[in-house]
Amino acid sequence: MTTRREFLKTGLAGGLLLNLAACSRPAKNDGRAQVLSALIPVMLAGALTTQPEDASRQINRTLSGVEAAINGLSLAAQAEIGELFDLLTFPLTRMLAAGLWSPWKDATPASLNAFLESWRHSRFDLLKSGYAALHDLILGTWYAQPESWAVIGYPGPPMLK
Amino acid sequence: MMRDTFREGLATGWKHIDASDLTADTRYEADVVIIGSGAGGGVTAEILAQAGLKVIIIEEGPLRTSNDFQMREAEAYPTLYQESAARKTADKAINILQGRCVGGSTTVNWTSSFRTPPETLNWWQTAHGLKSLSVEAMAPWFAKMEQRLNVGRWHLAPNENNAVLARGAEKLGIPVAVIPRNVKECWNLGYCGMGCPTNAKQSMLLTTLPTALNLGATLISRLRAERLEFSGQQAIRLLASALKIDGLHPSGVRVTVHARHFVLAGGAINSPALLLRSKAPDPHGVLGKRTFLHPTVISSGLFDHDIAGYAGTPQSIYSDHFLHNAAVDGPLGFKLEVPPLHPVLFSTTLQGFGESHARLMQNFARSQTILALVRDGFHPQSKGGQVNLRRDGSPVLDYPLNETYWEAARRALLAMAEIQFAAGASWVTPVHEGTPGYTSWAEARKLLAELPLAPLICRVVSAHVMGGCAMAASPEGGVVGDDGRHFQIANLSIHDGSVFPTSIGANPQLSIYGLVARNASMLAAALTD
Numbered sequence A: 001m002t003t004r005r006e007f008l009k010t011g012l013a014g015g016l017l018l019n020l021a022a023c024s025r026p027a028k029n030d031g032r033a034q035v036l037s038a039l040i041p042v043m044l045a046g047a048l049t050t051q052p053e054d055a056s057r058q059i060n061r062t063l064s065g066v067e068a069a070i071n072g073l074s075l076a077a078q079a080e081i082g083e084l085f086d087l088l089t090f091p092l093t094r095m096l097a098a099g100l101w102s103p104w105k106d107a108t109p110a111s112l113n114a115f116l117e118s119w120r121h122s123r124f125d126l127l128k129s130g131y132a133a134l135h136d137l138i139l140g141t142w143y144a145q146p147e148s149w150a151v152i153g154y155p156g157p158p159m160l161k
Numbered sequence B: 001m002m003r004d005t006f007r008e009g010l011a012t013g014w015k016h017i018d019a020s021d022l023t024a025d026t027r028y029e030a031d032v033v034i035i036g037s038g039a040g041g042g043v044t045a046e047i048l049a050q051a052g053l054k055v056i057i058i059e060e061g062p063l064r065t066s067n068d069f070q071m072r073e074a075e076a077y078p079t080l081y082q083e084s085a086a087r088k089t090a091d092k093a094i095n096i097l098q099g100r101c102v103g104g105s106t107t108v109n110w111t112s113s114f115r116t117p118p119e120t121l122n123w124w125q126t127a128h129g130l131k132s133l134s135v136e137a138m139a140p141w142f143a144k145m146e147q148r149l150n151v152g153r154w155h156l157a158p159n160e161n162n163a164v165l166a167r168g169a170e171k172l173g174i175p176v177a178v179i180p181r182n183v184k185e186c187w188n189l190g191y192c193g194m195g196c197p198t199n200a201k202q203s204m205l206l207t208t209l210p211t212a213l214n215l216g217a218t219l220i221s222r223l224r225a226e227r228l229e230f231s232g233q234q235a236i237r238l239l240a241s242a243l244k245i246d247g248l249h250p251s252g253v254r255v256t257v258h259a260r261h262f263v264l265a266g267g268a269i270n271s272p273a274l275l276l277r278s279k280a281p282d283p284h285g286v287l288g289k290r291t292f293l294h295p296t297v298i299s300s301g302l303f304d305h306d307i308a309g310y311a312g313t314p315q316s317i318y319s320d321h322f323l324h325n326a327a328v329d330g331p332l333g334f335k336l337e338v339p340p341l342h343p344v345l346f347s348t349t350l351q352g353f354g355e356s357h358a359r360l361m362q363n364f365a366r367s368q369t370i371l372a373l374v375r376d377g378f379h380p381q382s383k384g385g386q387v388n389l390r391r392d393g394s395p396v397l398d399y400p401l402n403e404t405y406w407e408a409a410r411r412a413l414l415a416m417a418e419i420q421f422a423a424g425a426s427w428v429t430p431v432h433e434g435t436p437g438y439t440s441w442a443e444a445r446k447l448l449a450e451l452p453l454a455p456l457i458c459r460v461v462s463a464h465v466m467g468g469c470a471m472a473a474s475p476e477g478g479v480v481g482d483d484g485r486h487f488q489i490a491n492l493s494i495h496d497g498s499v500f501p502t503s504i505g506a507n508p509q510l511s512i513y514g515l516v517a518r519n520a521s522m523l524a525a526a527l528t529d
Helices: A004-023 A030-043 A052-072 A075-089 A091-098 A109-120 A125-144 B005-011 B039-050 B073-080 B118-127 B135-148 B160-171 B208-214 B270-277 B343-349 B354-362 B403-422 B441-448 B509-527
Strands: B015-018 B026-035 B055-058 B094-096 B151-153 B180-182 B218-221 B223-231 B234-243 B250-264 B296-302 B334-337 B367-374 B386-389 B395-398 B427-430 B460-462 B492-494
Touching: A030 A052, A030 A075, A030 A109, A030 A125, A030 B354, A052 A075, A052 A125, A075 A091, A075 A125, A091 A109, A109 A125, A125 B343, B005 B208, B026 B039, B026 B218, B039 B055, B039 B208, B039 B250, B039 B509, B055 B208, B055 B250, B073 B343, B118 B135, B135 B151, B135 B509, B160 B334, B160 B367, B160 B403, B223 B250, B223 B270, B250 B270, B250 B509, B270 B386, B270 B395, B296 B403, B334 B403, B343 B354, B367 B403, B403 B427, B403 B441
Parallel strands: B015 B218, B026 B055, B026 B250, B055 B218, B094 B460, B250 B492
Antiparallel strands: B151 B180, B223 B234, B234 B250, B296 B367, B296 B427, B296 B460, B334 B367, B386 B395
């Protein structure tokens, strides 16, 4: 059970970080693409092909799929996802909240893995729900693609005659 | 090409307006405007149109019909569900599946059709003062709707996903039964949740809405009901916004609808939200409160043979054994069912990421999953959630999961694991971020007893939203009477699952159909008097 004190702490810390990130919102949204390009291979490790060229094609396809999925969410959810990526993009909050000292494109798979694990098991609901959003967006996009079905033994929908 | 009976009806001249096509502000007038085209709206539209009333049905989602239903999650979730099937409670701990299309959730539900259980109706009579809603008084209404929607016990063998629930339970002496479904000439495909491509599911899209349209009713899709305007004890008009073709952004075109009577049928999050936005009278502070979800926990098991949970009727077997272990208001009981397993739903629900998640997915076709739908709203500490408005006026449900809930969730996870091991599972895991799963019932029993259960660690989902505009014997206790009539606004009725004073304890569609058939018939009589 969340105690009142924990709740205040989560609310306060979360609010501060989000405000910090919002104040420094970049003019363009290519930060989101950078974050996703770094996280997709980690989230999809074991599912992506090991062929580097094909993997990079798969990552790009997933990236556009995630963007499309975000654009289909309710406007309120899109705004929240926007805040999440602001938090991850702005260097200070990236370091404070995600524990990532290098920019996304330079982050090692180990540090990205550690970031996802730390949010997944965070004390703070805000960070846990941030992890859940990344999880659902990336994995949902991946397994929505017919190309991902053969390896899991899903034949796809039946043909209707 | 499969016949698309709804499109055929449109070709005969049914009145359907896609509000995204409107280019100028528009005013409509009717005897009754019905907001929402799902279980409540559909049944109301049919009964009022049959009584000779001029009806307009308003739906926020798009019109999609059988030829649009391609059995692909990537298309179905964004077009047919509220918030792309990613609607969540305020703390993001519960994911909520609700329809948002013509036919509402009846277009995408898994067809399970249960009458309101007797213990629920009895509780409403004794604890909520709803004296008229006895099992005997409601039986003819359920019978009427069962006949109307061709509800019958599923006659084919269950798919393996359901059969495992039956086998495991029977080994343990836990009774199971076959689920009644609202289908006709069902192909047993397994894609009910993405819209029925063969017009077998007797959803509102195929039944009540066509009847109403044949009788001259008007259906307006992609139109968002913003608020009602009141004058004294009367609702005067509905203000609505046309949506763009993306179904998300208002196009700027405003629509007003004038009517003698207004029926809210937007479901148990959107109906209270519309009243909150409208600043409807709420003298006793009950509006939007006591919203229930059957908050559901999930157990996934691995088998040595194909389960193929994506194929075949999604839900055909259930057990109510754990609803009957204690008093209805005692420790929370739960209903056991299984869900259909499709790649997006399964992968996003499963815990973990990277290699461990990929391994779970490689076993997708041999995975079997059980759901425990926890019955909320009866125990004194099971008070449900509250619908609030965001700054933009959109609704958000705040539903705290407390110790009373987690105690039941733990019993449910134990019961499901035991059943799965009894049926031959080699490995079982609760859907939970903090466990590697278990390889025997002995191990599961020991470790599940100590597993920390908390929001956003243990996955909780819901496909049944109920309450928020509760029926009550008097205005102190709720928003409407048992006839669905609003206590303060004389020409306003609520005909959807939001009127339930507790959860149902079963998949709610037939509970909505039966109660609404009763209340719409009374309304028709009153309006044609």
